[in-house]
Amino acid sequence: xxxxxxxxxxxxxxxxxxxxxxxxxxxxxxxxxxxxxxxxxxxxxxxxxxxxxxxxxxxxxxxxxxxxxxxxxxxxxxxxxxxxxxxxxxxxxxxxxxxxxxxxxxxxxxxxxxxxxxxxxxxxxxxxxxxxxxxxxxxxxxxxxxxxxxxxxxxxxxxxxxxxxxxxxxxxxxxxxxxxxxxxxxxxxxxxxxxxxxxxxxxxxxxxxxxxxxxxxxxxxxxxxxxxxxxxxxxxxxxxxxxxxxxxxxxxxxxxxxxxxxxxxxxxx
Ligand code: PLP
Numbered sequence: 001x002x003x004x005x006x007x008x009x010x011x012x013x014x015x016x017x018x019x020x021x022x023x024x025x026x027x028x029x030x031x032x033x034x035x036x037x038x039x040x041x042x043x044x045x046x047x048x049x050x051x052x053x054x055x056x057x058x059x060x061x062x063x064x065x066x067x068x069x070x071x072x073x074x075x076x077x078x079x080x081x082x083x084x085x086x087x088x089x090x091x092x093x094x095x096x097x098x099x100x101x102x103x104x105x106x107x108x109x110x111x112x113x114x115x116x117x118x119x120x121x122x123x124x125x126x127x128x129x130x131x132x133x134x135x136x137x138x139x140x141x142x143x144x145x146x147x148x149x150x151x152x153x154x155x156x157x158x159x160x161x162x163x164x165x166x167x168x169x170x171x172x173x174x175x176x177x178x179x180x181x182x183x184x185x186x187x188x189x190x191x192x193x194x195x196x197x198x199x200x201x202x203x204x205x206x207x208x209x210x211x212x213x214x215x216x217x218x219x220x221x222x223x224x225x226x227x228x229x230x231x232x233x234x235x236x237x238x239x240x241x242x243x244x245x246x247x248x249x250x251x252x253x254x255x256x257x258x259x260x261x262x263x264x265x266x267x268x269x
Pocket of ligand 1: 013015016023045082083117118120124216218221
């Protein structure tokens with residue numbers, strides 16, 4: 001007997017020893033969408049609910065070899081990046097994605113979550129590396145998914161309302177991705193959580209309830225991997241983002257306490 005293979009999604013990201021963010025969040029999100037997860041590990045973080053104590057990056061050539069190994073044999077229906085740690089890894093990932101035909105201008109969608117720091121404020125990216133994400137990854141991206149802190153670092157725009165959120169989205173599009181999703185979740189005084197999705201021609205506002213919980217660890221990773229899962233399953237970008245928004249709302253609503261600090265969003269429902 002031979003069963004049909006599921007779609008595949010590749011995460012190029014770091015490990016979270018606490019199991020709430022990083023590749024751990026990506027893999028469980030892929031699983032929840034019936035998608036087979038492939039992994040190119042970029043870094044090993046040492047962290048728990050109280051924060052990130054440190055990280056060690058994987059040699060760039062090993063990151064490249066992981067991507068080549070799975071893409072050449074198993075096939076990749078969609079890919080995403082999370083924590084990339086260094087400019088050298090970013091540069092290597094960009095070149096490798098070209099080699100295996102993933103990203104803008106190919107048939108394989110590519111989502112860039114420009115992870116710069118954890119919500120507890122610990123850097124997950126060496127300082128010079130943000131520029132490499134902007135110049136080397138954004139032009140290859142089908143979609144980028146910055147939160148408001150990342151928007152400020154990338155564009156200098158401080159998002160305080162809908163008008164500045166639109167202004168930030170326009171500035172981000174200039175870096176060359178096909179679509180931009182500016183997530184409004186960190187606009188804490190807003191009543192709803194409004195995300196703005198645009199490709200320059202079409203602009204979609206996705207609104208959802210703000211859910212009161214301190215346990216939101218891994219939320220950004222889970223959102224980006226839910227989008228990537230839907231893309232792997234054949235959805236277009238607006239459909240993938242709107243399905244992912246419903247998925248993350250449920251994960252945040254079901255988030256649980258674990259440890260003395262910030263607990264993870266939940267895959268159990
Ligand atoms: N650790 C890893 C490996 C991550 O990839 C991320 C986010 O992308 C984090 C930690 C931070 O997660 P959060 O900001 O949700 O705490």
